[in-house]
Amino acid sequence: MIKNICDVNEILDYTWKSSKDDVDAIYPRIETIVNLKSYIEKYIDDKNKKVIACYDKGVLSGICLYYWITDEKYAQTKVFLITGNYSKIADEFISYIRTEFPSYEFLITCVPFNHKTANQYLKNNNFKCVDSSIVTRICNLKPPKAPRSNSVEKLTKDNFEEYARFHDKFAIPFEMYYTFEKIKKEINIFRIFVFRDADKEIQGSIFIKANKKESEIYGLFINDKYENKGIESILIDEMLNELYNEFGSVKEVIFFIDENSTFELNSALASGFKIQAKYKCYKCIL
Incomplete structure (x- = not known):
């Protein structure tokens, strides 16, 4: 009943x-x-x-x-x-x-x-597994340690539209809820950081729903030719630095990482994240 x-x-x-x-x-x-x-x-x-x-x-x-x-x-x-x-x-x-x-x-x-x-x-x-993730987190975020990277830029409303194509190239195939249009509706609570190459082209990004009590990373995207070259760590560290500068010691920062993304997981662990649990997500049409 x-x-x-x-x-x-x-x-x-x-x-x-x-x-x-x-x-x-x-x-x-x-x-x-x-x-x-x-x-x-x-x-x-x-x-x-x-x-x-x-x-x-x-x-x-x-x-x-x-x-x-x-x-x-x-x-x-x-x-x-x-x-x-x-x-x-x-x-x-x-x-x-x-x-x-x-x-x-x-x-x-x-x-x-x-x-x-x-x-x-x-x-x-008939449920489809659409996500299989390792949950990591940082509690009581500490002051920045990593030096600032000149290749990482925090997006603003002025250059937000430029990011759309890059974001959805990853978000749509991964069946993520937060496509570019959905992030756009909640832009005031998201922080998006992009990595630009020498030609100022976007080659990576990380986006986080941010606040003082709990912040959650919703995605880390890297173009294929730039994977496993340290950009993951640069984006994570720069995001944590900016998060601390804006909110101070955030109580909890959460990061769901795909179980097959070994380099992404190692980058997160190197930046201070700890493994909390492992979960799957299933989807169907009712």
Whole structure:
């Protein structure tokens, strides 16, 4: 039975206990039950978000936090946590969301690598794995160490349009949500840095949704002929320097890195990022 949750206390203890297990671990990894309560309440209070629970024979066996963007026919989970019969509970959750949002693009995010039951269920039910990432982060960003690079430029509204073609050359084939047009709508909260060659052509970029509490890198793009030549590290270091100069000691900087991008991962680790977890993301049309 699916129930729409309006009182966080009905599911708080269950979510806190279940999410601490490495197999079921949710993302973000929330460090205190107080912070978890606040996180869930935001989904209860927002008109474009929802918290639902599944009861199996009267026993709380799963919770799902999700949001949707009506204009884009897009829906995405932020928590998809099941401790009972996985196939049965997942079927109920997905059927409920499909009834609400038929024909929407639907993503189930942050499925742990080692949750074999979840990964197999999604593959067996026509979900496509669109992302397989290693989650890295820096906590309490420190003052800059790396010297400034003259080859890296922070984009402004004046030269933003020039970046469009380069960005979508990577974003569209990778099926990223943040295409150039979507970044453009949120340009006030994104910071974009580009690497230019001797001819002033863009050969690499990094873009981050930035704020004082939590900043997240959404992409690092390098043209093929410039890969593995140190540009990844230059862009990461310059971005961290600028982030500190603007916000000071940011509480957390998060970077999802494709599991096959070894050089990108090594560059991030060299810049101070630490591995936190490994997750997959799946997509279907409801």
